[in-house]
Amino acid sequence: MNEIIFKTEGLAKTFNRRKIFKDISFELKENSSLAITGKNGSGKSTLLKILSGILSPTRGSIEMNIGGKIIRHDSYFKKLGLVSPYLQLYDEFTGQENLELFRDIRGIEATDNYIEDLLKLFKLWERRDDFVRTYSSGMKQRLKYAFALLHNPSILLLDEPRSNLDAEGIETVYKIMEEQKKRGILIVATNDSEDIEHCEQLIDLNKQETSGK
Ligand SMILES: Nc1ncnc2c1ncn2[C@@H]1O[C@H](COP(=O)(O)OP(=O)(O)OP(=O)(O)O)[C@@H](O)[C@H]1O
Ligand SMILES: [Mg+2]
Known part of the structure:
Protein backbone atom coordinates (compact mmCIF):
# COMPACT_ATOMS: atom_id res chain seq x y z
CA MET A 1 0.00 0.00 0.00
CA ASN A 2 1.12 3.53 -0.78
CA GLU A 3 2.10 5.55 2.21
CA ILE A 4 -0.34 8.37 2.87
CA ILE A 5 0.39 11.47 4.92
CA PHE A 6 -2.17 14.21 5.44
CA LYS A 7 -1.10 17.00 7.72
CA THR A 8 -1.99 20.56 8.56
CA GLU A 9 -0.09 23.23 10.38
CA GLY A 10 -1.65 26.23 12.07
CA LEU A 11 -4.79 26.33 9.96
CA ALA A 12 -6.93 29.37 10.69
CA LYS A 13 -10.10 30.72 9.12
CA THR A 14 -11.61 34.15 9.42
CA PHE A 15 -14.84 35.23 7.71
CA ASN A 16 -15.29 39.02 7.55
CA ARG A 17 -13.02 39.52 10.57
CA ARG A 18 -14.90 36.84 12.53
CA LYS A 19 -12.38 34.29 13.71
CA ILE A 20 -13.85 30.84 13.25
CA PHE A 21 -10.85 28.81 14.39
CA LYS A 22 -7.13 29.16 14.59
CA ASP A 23 -4.14 26.92 14.83
CA ILE A 24 -5.50 23.57 13.73
CA SER A 25 -2.57 21.21 13.41
CA PHE A 26 -2.63 17.46 12.97
CA GLU A 27 -0.79 14.70 11.17
CA LEU A 28 -2.56 11.61 9.93
CA LYS A 29 -1.14 8.52 8.22
CA GLU A 30 -2.87 5.62 6.53
CA ASN A 31 -5.01 3.49 8.86
CA SER A 32 -5.87 6.44 11.05
CA SER A 33 -9.01 8.40 11.75
CA LEU A 34 -9.94 11.79 13.15
CA ALA A 35 -13.23 13.11 14.52
CA ILE A 36 -13.83 16.86 14.49
CA THR A 37 -16.41 18.00 17.00
CA GLY A 38 -17.72 21.35 18.18
CA LYS A 39 -20.90 23.32 18.66
CA ASN A 40 -23.08 24.52 15.78
CA GLY A 41 -21.14 27.25 14.05
CA SER A 42 -17.77 26.23 15.50
CA GLY A 43 -16.35 25.62 12.03
CA LYS A 44 -16.54 21.86 11.41
CA SER A 45 -17.97 22.16 7.90
CA THR A 46 -15.63 25.05 7.12
CA LEU A 47 -12.62 22.98 8.19
CA LEU A 48 -13.72 20.04 6.02
CA LYS A 49 -14.13 22.37 3.04
CA ILE A 50 -10.60 23.67 3.63
CA LEU A 51 -9.22 20.13 3.93
CA SER A 52 -10.93 19.21 0.65
CA GLY A 53 -9.42 22.19 -1.15
CA ILE A 54 -12.83 23.85 -1.76
CA LEU A 55 -12.01 26.80 0.50
CA SER A 56 -8.69 28.45 1.27
CA PRO A 57 -7.53 28.90 4.83
CA THR A 58 -6.78 32.41 6.06
CA ARG A 59 -3.52 31.11 7.49
CA GLY A 60 -1.68 27.82 7.79
CA SER A 61 -0.86 25.00 5.43
CA ILE A 62 -2.02 21.57 4.35
CA GLU A 63 0.19 18.83 2.97
CA MET A 64 -0.96 15.68 1.24
CA ASN A 65 1.71 13.16 0.40
CA ILE A 66 0.89 9.85 -1.24
CA GLY A 67 3.56 7.27 -2.01
CA GLY A 68 6.29 9.87 -1.54
CA LYS A 69 4.66 12.37 -3.90
CA ILE A 70 3.30 15.73 -2.79
CA ILE A 71 -0.20 16.21 -4.17
CA ARG A 72 -1.00 19.69 -5.46
CA HIS A 73 -4.02 21.42 -3.96
CA ASP A 74 -5.83 21.46 -7.30
CA SER A 75 -5.53 17.67 -7.48
CA TYR A 76 -6.85 16.95 -3.99
CA PHE A 77 -10.22 15.98 -5.44
CA LYS A 78 -8.57 13.01 -7.16
CA LYS A 79 -7.38 11.60 -3.87
CA LEU A 80 -10.19 12.41 -1.50
CA GLY A 81 -13.88 11.77 -1.25
CA LEU A 82 -16.29 14.10 0.52
CA VAL A 83 -19.81 13.60 1.81
CA SER A 84 -21.28 16.91 2.90
CA PRO A 85 -24.61 18.69 3.22
CA TYR A 86 -23.10 21.32 0.90
CA LEU A 87 -22.58 18.98 -2.03
CA GLN A 88 -24.90 19.50 -4.97
CA LEU A 89 -26.27 16.66 -7.06
CA TYR A 90 -27.62 17.06 -10.58
CA ASP A 91 -31.37 17.02 -10.02
CA GLU A 92 -32.29 16.66 -13.66
CA PHE A 93 -30.32 13.46 -14.13
CA THR A 94 -30.97 10.00 -12.76
CA GLY A 95 -28.91 8.58 -9.91
CA GLN A 96 -26.96 6.36 -12.26
CA GLU A 97 -26.40 9.19 -14.76
CA ASN A 98 -25.10 11.37 -11.94
CA LEU A 99 -22.41 8.82 -11.15
CA GLU A 100 -21.53 8.20 -14.81
CA LEU A 101 -21.35 11.92 -15.50
CA PHE A 102 -19.11 12.54 -12.52
CA ARG A 103 -16.87 9.66 -13.56
CA ASP A 104 -16.56 10.95 -17.13
CA ILE A 105 -16.05 14.62 -16.21
CA ARG A 106 -13.43 13.75 -13.62
CA GLY A 107 -11.79 11.05 -15.72
CA ILE A 108 -12.21 8.50 -12.95
CA GLU A 109 -11.52 4.87 -13.79
CA ALA A 110 -14.66 3.31 -12.37
CA THR A 111 -16.22 0.44 -14.30
CA ASP A 112 -19.96 0.14 -14.90
CA ASN A 113 -19.82 -2.89 -12.62
CA TYR A 114 -18.37 -0.84 -9.80
CA ILE A 115 -21.09 1.79 -10.21
CA GLU A 116 -23.65 -1.02 -10.06
CA ASP A 117 -22.02 -2.35 -6.87
CA LEU A 118 -22.18 1.10 -5.25
CA LEU A 119 -25.82 1.63 -6.22
CA LYS A 120 -26.65 -1.77 -4.77
CA LEU A 121 -24.61 -1.21 -1.63
CA PHE A 122 -26.52 2.00 -0.98
CA LYS A 123 -29.88 0.45 -1.88
CA LEU A 124 -30.39 2.74 -4.87
CA TRP A 125 -30.30 0.11 -7.59
CA GLU A 126 -34.09 -0.12 -7.91
CA ARG A 127 -34.30 3.66 -8.25
CA ARG A 128 -31.24 4.14 -10.44
CA ASP A 129 -33.29 5.35 -13.43
CA ASP A 130 -35.31 7.93 -11.49
CA PHE A 131 -34.40 11.61 -11.53
CA VAL A 132 -32.52 12.72 -8.45
CA ARG A 133 -35.11 15.46 -7.88
CA THR A 134 -37.57 12.67 -7.05
CA TYR A 135 -35.26 11.11 -4.45
CA SER A 136 -35.94 11.34 -0.73
CA SER A 137 -33.37 13.16 1.41
CA GLY A 138 -31.93 9.85 2.67
CA MET A 139 -31.63 8.59 -0.90
CA LYS A 140 -29.72 11.74 -1.85
CA GLN A 141 -27.41 11.20 1.08
CA ARG A 142 -26.81 7.61 -0.06
CA LEU A 143 -25.99 8.84 -3.56
CA LYS A 144 -23.42 11.22 -2.08
CA TYR A 145 -21.67 8.21 -0.55
CA ALA A 146 -21.58 6.49 -3.93
CA PHE A 147 -20.00 9.68 -5.35
CA ALA A 148 -17.43 9.91 -2.61
CA LEU A 149 -16.36 6.29 -3.03
CA LEU A 150 -16.34 6.19 -6.84
CA ASP A 166 -32.18 5.14 8.47
CA ALA A 167 -30.72 2.42 10.68
CA GLU A 168 -29.70 0.29 7.72
CA GLY A 169 -28.02 3.26 6.01
CA ILE A 170 -26.10 4.11 9.18
CA GLU A 171 -24.91 0.52 9.44
CA THR A 172 -23.60 0.69 5.87
CA VAL A 173 -21.83 3.95 6.68
CA TYR A 174 -20.09 2.41 9.70
CA LYS A 175 -18.97 -0.50 7.56
CA ILE A 176 -17.52 1.96 5.06
CA MET A 177 -15.81 3.93 7.82
CA GLU A 178 -14.13 0.75 9.05
CA GLU A 179 -13.05 -0.18 5.52
CA GLN A 180 -11.66 3.31 4.94
CA LYS A 181 -9.47 3.03 8.03
CA LYS A 182 -7.98 -0.18 6.61
CA ARG A 183 -7.31 1.48 3.28
CA GLY A 184 -6.46 5.08 4.07
CA ILE A 185 -7.51 8.00 6.23
CA LEU A 186 -10.94 8.83 7.63
CA ILE A 187 -12.01 12.29 8.87
CA VAL A 188 -15.49 12.81 10.32
CA ALA A 189 -17.16 16.06 11.40
CA THR A 190 -19.80 15.12 13.92
CA ASN A 191 -21.16 15.56 17.41
CA ASP A 192 -22.61 12.07 17.54
CA SER A 193 -20.94 9.90 20.18
CA GLU A 194 -21.30 6.71 18.17
CA ASP A 195 -19.59 8.35 15.15
CA ILE A 196 -16.80 9.58 17.42
CA GLU A 197 -16.24 6.04 18.75
CA HIS A 198 -15.21 4.98 15.25
CA CYS A 199 -12.34 7.49 15.27
CA GLU A 200 -9.07 7.25 17.15
CA GLN A 201 -8.23 10.94 17.33
CA LEU A 202 -10.36 13.92 18.22
CA ILE A 203 -10.23 17.66 17.68
CA ASP A 204 -12.81 19.70 19.58
CA LEU A 205 -13.10 23.10 17.91
CA ASN A 206 -14.52 24.62 21.09
CA LYS A 207 -11.31 23.83 22.91
CA GLN A 208 -9.38 25.89 20.38
CA GLU A 209 -8.42 29.26 21.79
CA THR A 210 -9.90 31.72 19.29
CA SER A 211 -9.30 34.94 21.13
CA GLY A 212 -6.12 36.94 20.89
CA LYS A 213 -3.87 37.21 17.84
N1 LIG B 1 -19.36 31.73 3.44
C1 LIG B 1 -19.42 32.21 4.66
N2 LIG B 1 -19.38 33.53 4.91
C2 LIG B 1 -19.41 34.02 6.16
N3 LIG B 1 -19.49 33.26 7.27
C3 LIG B 1 -19.53 31.93 7.08
C4 LIG B 1 -19.51 31.33 5.79
N4 LIG B 1 -19.56 29.97 5.95
C5 LIG B 1 -19.63 29.76 7.26
N5 LIG B 1 -19.61 30.91 7.95
C6 LIG B 1 -19.61 31.05 9.42
O1 LIG B 1 -18.56 30.27 9.93
C7 LIG B 1 -18.93 29.68 11.16
C8 LIG B 1 -18.72 28.19 11.09
O2 LIG B 1 -19.67 27.60 10.23
P1 LIG B 1 -19.67 26.04 9.93
O3 LIG B 1 -20.78 25.76 8.99
O4 LIG B 1 -18.31 25.65 9.53
O5 LIG B 1 -19.97 25.44 11.37
P2 LIG B 1 -20.30 23.96 11.81
O6 LIG B 1 -19.44 23.64 12.98
O7 LIG B 1 -20.23 23.06 10.64
O8 LIG B 1 -21.81 24.10 12.30
P3 LIG B 1 -23.01 23.01 12.33
O9 LIG B 1 -22.78 22.15 13.54
O10 LIG B 1 -24.22 23.87 12.48
O11 LIG B 1 -22.99 22.26 11.04
C9 LIG B 1 -20.37 30.13 11.42
O12 LIG B 1 -20.32 31.26 12.26
C10 LIG B 1 -20.85 30.51 10.05
O13 LIG B 1 -21.86 31.50 10.13
MG1 LIG C 1 -21.59 21.85 9.70
Missing part, protein backbone atom coordinates in the same frame (compact mmCIF):
# COMPACT_ATOMS: atom_id res chain seq x y z
CA HIS A 151 -12.56 6.67 -7.08
CA ASN A 152 -11.56 4.67 -3.98
CA PRO A 153 -10.22 7.76 -2.23
CA SER A 154 -7.13 7.64 -0.04
CA ILE A 155 -8.81 10.13 2.28
CA LEU A 156 -12.53 10.10 3.07
CA LEU A 157 -14.10 13.18 4.65
CA LEU A 158 -17.60 12.89 6.10
CA ASP A 159 -19.57 15.91 7.30
CA GLU A 160 -22.45 14.70 9.48
CA PRO A 161 -22.28 11.16 8.12
CA ARG A 162 -25.64 9.99 9.45
CA SER A 163 -27.68 12.89 7.97
CA ASN A 164 -31.13 11.66 6.92
CA LEU A 165 -30.12 8.00 7.02
Whole structure:
Protein backbone atom coordinates (compact mmCIF):
# COMPACT_ATOMS: atom_id res chain seq x y z
CA MET A 1 0.00 0.00 0.00
CA ASN A 2 1.12 3.53 -0.78
CA GLU A 3 2.10 5.55 2.21
CA ILE A 4 -0.34 8.37 2.87
CA ILE A 5 0.39 11.47 4.92
CA PHE A 6 -2.17 14.21 5.44
CA LYS A 7 -1.10 17.00 7.72
CA THR A 8 -1.99 20.56 8.56
CA GLU A 9 -0.09 23.23 10.38
CA GLY A 10 -1.65 26.23 12.07
CA LEU A 11 -4.79 26.33 9.96
CA ALA A 12 -6.93 29.37 10.69
CA LYS A 13 -10.10 30.72 9.12
CA THR A 14 -11.61 34.15 9.42
CA PHE A 15 -14.84 35.23 7.71
CA ASN A 16 -15.29 39.02 7.55
CA ARG A 17 -13.02 39.52 10.57
CA ARG A 18 -14.90 36.84 12.53
CA LYS A 19 -12.38 34.29 13.71
CA ILE A 20 -13.85 30.84 13.25
CA PHE A 21 -10.85 28.81 14.39
CA LYS A 22 -7.13 29.16 14.59
CA ASP A 23 -4.14 26.92 14.83
CA ILE A 24 -5.50 23.57 13.73
CA SER A 25 -2.57 21.21 13.41
CA PHE A 26 -2.63 17.46 12.97
CA GLU A 27 -0.79 14.70 11.17
CA LEU A 28 -2.56 11.61 9.93
CA LYS A 29 -1.14 8.52 8.22
CA GLU A 30 -2.87 5.62 6.53
CA ASN A 31 -5.01 3.49 8.86
CA SER A 32 -5.87 6.44 11.05
CA SER A 33 -9.01 8.40 11.75
CA LEU A 34 -9.94 11.79 13.15
CA ALA A 35 -13.23 13.11 14.52
CA ILE A 36 -13.83 16.86 14.49
CA THR A 37 -16.41 18.00 17.00
CA GLY A 38 -17.72 21.35 18.18
CA LYS A 39 -20.90 23.32 18.66
CA ASN A 40 -23.08 24.52 15.78
CA GLY A 41 -21.14 27.25 14.05
CA SER A 42 -17.77 26.23 15.50
CA GLY A 43 -16.35 25.62 12.03
CA LYS A 44 -16.54 21.86 11.41
CA SER A 45 -17.97 22.16 7.90
CA THR A 46 -15.63 25.05 7.12
CA LEU A 47 -12.62 22.98 8.19
CA LEU A 48 -13.72 20.04 6.02
CA LYS A 49 -14.13 22.37 3.04
CA ILE A 50 -10.60 23.67 3.63
CA LEU A 51 -9.22 20.13 3.93
CA SER A 52 -10.93 19.21 0.65
CA GLY A 53 -9.42 22.19 -1.15
CA ILE A 54 -12.83 23.85 -1.76
CA LEU A 55 -12.01 26.80 0.50
CA SER A 56 -8.69 28.45 1.27
CA PRO A 57 -7.53 28.90 4.83
CA THR A 58 -6.78 32.41 6.06
CA ARG A 59 -3.52 31.11 7.49
CA GLY A 60 -1.68 27.82 7.79
CA SER A 61 -0.86 25.00 5.43
CA ILE A 62 -2.02 21.57 4.35
CA GLU A 63 0.19 18.83 2.97
CA MET A 64 -0.96 15.68 1.24
CA ASN A 65 1.71 13.16 0.40
CA ILE A 66 0.89 9.85 -1.24
CA GLY A 67 3.56 7.27 -2.01
CA GLY A 68 6.29 9.87 -1.54
CA LYS A 69 4.66 12.37 -3.90
CA ILE A 70 3.30 15.73 -2.79
CA ILE A 71 -0.20 16.21 -4.17
CA ARG A 72 -1.00 19.69 -5.46
CA HIS A 73 -4.02 21.42 -3.96
CA ASP A 74 -5.83 21.46 -7.30
CA SER A 75 -5.53 17.67 -7.48
CA TYR A 76 -6.85 16.95 -3.99
CA PHE A 77 -10.22 15.98 -5.44
CA LYS A 78 -8.57 13.01 -7.16
CA LYS A 79 -7.38 11.60 -3.87
CA LEU A 80 -10.19 12.41 -1.50
CA GLY A 81 -13.88 11.77 -1.25
CA LEU A 82 -16.29 14.10 0.52
CA VAL A 83 -19.81 13.60 1.81
CA SER A 84 -21.28 16.91 2.90
CA PRO A 85 -24.61 18.69 3.22
CA TYR A 86 -23.10 21.32 0.90
CA LEU A 87 -22.58 18.98 -2.03
CA GLN A 88 -24.90 19.50 -4.97
CA LEU A 89 -26.27 16.66 -7.06
CA TYR A 90 -27.62 17.06 -10.58
CA ASP A 91 -31.37 17.02 -10.02
CA GLU A 92 -32.29 16.66 -13.66
CA PHE A 93 -30.32 13.46 -14.13
CA THR A 94 -30.97 10.00 -12.76
CA GLY A 95 -28.91 8.58 -9.91
CA GLN A 96 -26.96 6.36 -12.26
CA GLU A 97 -26.40 9.19 -14.76
CA ASN A 98 -25.10 11.37 -11.94
CA LEU A 99 -22.41 8.82 -11.15
CA GLU A 100 -21.53 8.20 -14.81
CA LEU A 101 -21.35 11.92 -15.50
CA PHE A 102 -19.11 12.54 -12.52
CA ARG A 103 -16.87 9.66 -13.56
CA ASP A 104 -16.56 10.95 -17.13
CA ILE A 105 -16.05 14.62 -16.21
CA ARG A 106 -13.43 13.75 -13.62
CA GLY A 107 -11.79 11.05 -15.72
CA ILE A 108 -12.21 8.50 -12.95
CA GLU A 109 -11.52 4.87 -13.79
CA ALA A 110 -14.66 3.31 -12.37
CA THR A 111 -16.22 0.44 -14.30
CA ASP A 112 -19.96 0.14 -14.90
CA ASN A 113 -19.82 -2.89 -12.62
CA TYR A 114 -18.37 -0.84 -9.80
CA ILE A 115 -21.09 1.79 -10.21
CA GLU A 116 -23.65 -1.02 -10.06
CA ASP A 117 -22.02 -2.35 -6.87
CA LEU A 118 -22.18 1.10 -5.25
CA LEU A 119 -25.82 1.63 -6.22
CA LYS A 120 -26.65 -1.77 -4.77
CA LEU A 121 -24.61 -1.21 -1.63
CA PHE A 122 -26.52 2.00 -0.98
CA LYS A 123 -29.88 0.45 -1.88
CA LEU A 124 -30.39 2.74 -4.87
CA TRP A 125 -30.30 0.11 -7.59
CA GLU A 126 -34.09 -0.12 -7.91
CA ARG A 127 -34.30 3.66 -8.25
CA ARG A 128 -31.24 4.14 -10.44
CA ASP A 129 -33.29 5.35 -13.43
CA ASP A 130 -35.31 7.93 -11.49
CA PHE A 131 -34.40 11.61 -11.53
CA VAL A 132 -32.52 12.72 -8.45
CA ARG A 133 -35.11 15.46 -7.88
CA THR A 134 -37.57 12.67 -7.05
CA TYR A 135 -35.26 11.11 -4.45
CA SER A 136 -35.94 11.34 -0.73
CA SER A 137 -33.37 13.16 1.41
CA GLY A 138 -31.93 9.85 2.67
CA MET A 139 -31.63 8.59 -0.90
CA LYS A 140 -29.72 11.74 -1.85
CA GLN A 141 -27.41 11.20 1.08
CA ARG A 142 -26.81 7.61 -0.06
CA LEU A 143 -25.99 8.84 -3.56
CA LYS A 144 -23.42 11.22 -2.08
CA TYR A 145 -21.67 8.21 -0.55
CA ALA A 146 -21.58 6.49 -3.93
CA PHE A 147 -20.00 9.68 -5.35
CA ALA A 148 -17.43 9.91 -2.61
CA LEU A 149 -16.36 6.29 -3.03
CA LEU A 150 -16.34 6.19 -6.84
CA HIS A 151 -12.56 6.67 -7.08
CA ASN A 152 -11.56 4.67 -3.98
CA PRO A 153 -10.22 7.76 -2.23
CA SER A 154 -7.13 7.64 -0.04
CA ILE A 155 -8.81 10.13 2.28
CA LEU A 156 -12.53 10.10 3.07
CA LEU A 157 -14.10 13.18 4.65
CA LEU A 158 -17.60 12.89 6.10
CA ASP A 159 -19.57 15.91 7.30
CA GLU A 160 -22.45 14.70 9.48
CA PRO A 161 -22.28 11.16 8.12
CA ARG A 162 -25.64 9.99 9.45
CA SER A 163 -27.68 12.89 7.97
CA ASN A 164 -31.13 11.66 6.92
CA LEU A 165 -30.12 8.00 7.02
CA ASP A 166 -32.18 5.14 8.47
CA ALA A 167 -30.72 2.42 10.68
CA GLU A 168 -29.70 0.29 7.72
CA GLY A 169 -28.02 3.26 6.01
CA ILE A 170 -26.10 4.11 9.18
CA GLU A 171 -24.91 0.52 9.44
CA THR A 172 -23.60 0.69 5.87
CA VAL A 173 -21.83 3.95 6.68
CA TYR A 174 -20.09 2.41 9.70
CA LYS A 175 -18.97 -0.50 7.56
CA ILE A 176 -17.52 1.96 5.06
CA MET A 177 -15.81 3.93 7.82
CA GLU A 178 -14.13 0.75 9.05
CA GLU A 179 -13.05 -0.18 5.52
CA GLN A 180 -11.66 3.31 4.94
CA LYS A 181 -9.47 3.03 8.03
CA LYS A 182 -7.98 -0.18 6.61
CA ARG A 183 -7.31 1.48 3.28
CA GLY A 184 -6.46 5.08 4.07
CA ILE A 185 -7.51 8.00 6.23
CA LEU A 186 -10.94 8.83 7.63
CA ILE A 187 -12.01 12.29 8.87
CA VAL A 188 -15.49 12.81 10.32
CA ALA A 189 -17.16 16.06 11.40
CA THR A 190 -19.80 15.12 13.92
CA ASN A 191 -21.16 15.56 17.41
CA ASP A 192 -22.61 12.07 17.54
CA SER A 193 -20.94 9.90 20.18
CA GLU A 194 -21.30 6.71 18.17
CA ASP A 195 -19.59 8.35 15.15
CA ILE A 196 -16.80 9.58 17.42
CA GLU A 197 -16.24 6.04 18.75
CA HIS A 198 -15.21 4.98 15.25
CA CYS A 199 -12.34 7.49 15.27
CA GLU A 200 -9.07 7.25 17.15
CA GLN A 201 -8.23 10.94 17.33
CA LEU A 202 -10.36 13.92 18.22
CA ILE A 203 -10.23 17.66 17.68
CA ASP A 204 -12.81 19.70 19.58
CA LEU A 205 -13.10 23.10 17.91
CA ASN A 206 -14.52 24.62 21.09
CA LYS A 207 -11.31 23.83 22.91
CA GLN A 208 -9.38 25.89 20.38
CA GLU A 209 -8.42 29.26 21.79
CA THR A 210 -9.90 31.72 19.29
CA SER A 211 -9.30 34.94 21.13
CA GLY A 212 -6.12 36.94 20.89
CA LYS A 213 -3.87 37.21 17.84
N1 LIG B 1 -19.36 31.73 3.44
C1 LIG B 1 -19.42 32.21 4.66
N2 LIG B 1 -19.38 33.53 4.91
C2 LIG B 1 -19.41 34.02 6.16
N3 LIG B 1 -19.49 33.26 7.27
C3 LIG B 1 -19.53 31.93 7.08
C4 LIG B 1 -19.51 31.33 5.79
N4 LIG B 1 -19.56 29.97 5.95
C5 LIG B 1 -19.63 29.76 7.26
N5 LIG B 1 -19.61 30.91 7.95
C6 LIG B 1 -19.61 31.05 9.42
O1 LIG B 1 -18.56 30.27 9.93
C7 LIG B 1 -18.93 29.68 11.16
C8 LIG B 1 -18.72 28.19 11.09
O2 LIG B 1 -19.67 27.60 10.23
P1 LIG B 1 -19.67 26.04 9.93
O3 LIG B 1 -20.78 25.76 8.99
O4 LIG B 1 -18.31 25.65 9.53
O5 LIG B 1 -19.97 25.44 11.37
P2 LIG B 1 -20.30 23.96 11.81
O6 LIG B 1 -19.44 23.64 12.98
O7 LIG B 1 -20.23 23.06 10.64
O8 LIG B 1 -21.81 24.10 12.30
P3 LIG B 1 -23.01 23.01 12.33
O9 LIG B 1 -22.78 22.15 13.54
O10 LIG B 1 -24.22 23.87 12.48
O11 LIG B 1 -22.99 22.26 11.04
C9 LIG B 1 -20.37 30.13 11.42
O12 LIG B 1 -20.32 31.26 12.26
C10 LIG B 1 -20.85 30.51 10.05
O13 LIG B 1 -21.86 31.50 10.13
MG1 LIG C 1 -21.59 21.85 9.70
